[in-house]
Amino acid sequence: MGAIVNTIAVIAGGLIGLFFKRGIKEKYRDGMMKALGVATMFIGMAGALARMLVIEDGALSAEGSILIAVSLSFGTLIGEFLDIEDWFERLGTWLKAKAKSNDSGFINAFVTTSLTICIGAMAIVGSLQDGLLHDPGMLYTKALLDFLIVIVFAAALGVGSVFAALPILVIEGSLTLLSGALAGVLTSAVIANLAMAGNILIFVVGWNLFTDDKMHVRVANMLPGLLVAAALTFFL
DSSP states (O other): OOHHHHHHHHHHHHHHHHHHTTTTTTHHHHHHHHHHHHHHHHHHHHHHHHEEEEETTTEEEEESSHHHHHHHHHHHHHHHHHHHHHHHHHHHHHHHHTTOOOTTHHHHHHHHHHHHHHSSSHHHHHHHHHHOOOHHHHHHHHHHHHHHHHHHHHHHOGGGGGGGGHHHHHHHHHHHHHHHHHHTSHHHHHHHHHHHHHHHHHHHHHHHHHHHHHGOGGGGTTTTTHHHHHHHTTTT
16 A cells, blocks of 8 residues: 555645646746755755764764765666666656646656655665565655655646656555565665665756756666665675
8 A cells, every 4th residue: 555655645746736836936936946956955965974974983984985986887877878868758758748738847847756756765665564564654654755745846847746656656566566576685785775876866866956957967877876786785
């Protein structure tokens, strides 16, 4: 039920956000988008640093720097080769056609919102708990957070944010169904590295919201970095 509740929460939040969007002038929406970008960057930064910074013998030090550099570099190389960003955009184009939407920002809203709510640690851990222990509590908590986040995203970016419910259902639903097979692979160390890399990608999503198109980073093409980070856990 966790994935289903999370999906419904994203749809509901998106619809509420669209209701507010109608009464907001464009300059205010632009301001909201910049503020949303700053907030998203700090959320990603906080999540990454919480796992990278450690205190040993009263001194602050950083861990995982090499893992992050290697995983994101090689992951992006793979992503650029596969052109995952283009896959996301094609899916967004198909959804836009099916929804018969005239919103010019539909694809950007879909891709941005999907990346923000799908690549966090709560999606992975919550889905495993739901599948293995029949405990959807973490996904229920994530559903509430996503509900609030998508309200703001939809109000600032538009109707494409609502359709981020699709990847949420597919990703969390698949992880829940496959939890038995993945339990032995997704150890606490693997999940920690996935979360660290995922939070850095969330920071980049915020960067894209805050900056203009000339400084846009193709975040979806960095997604294989998550798999590389998970794999490197067994070697570093």
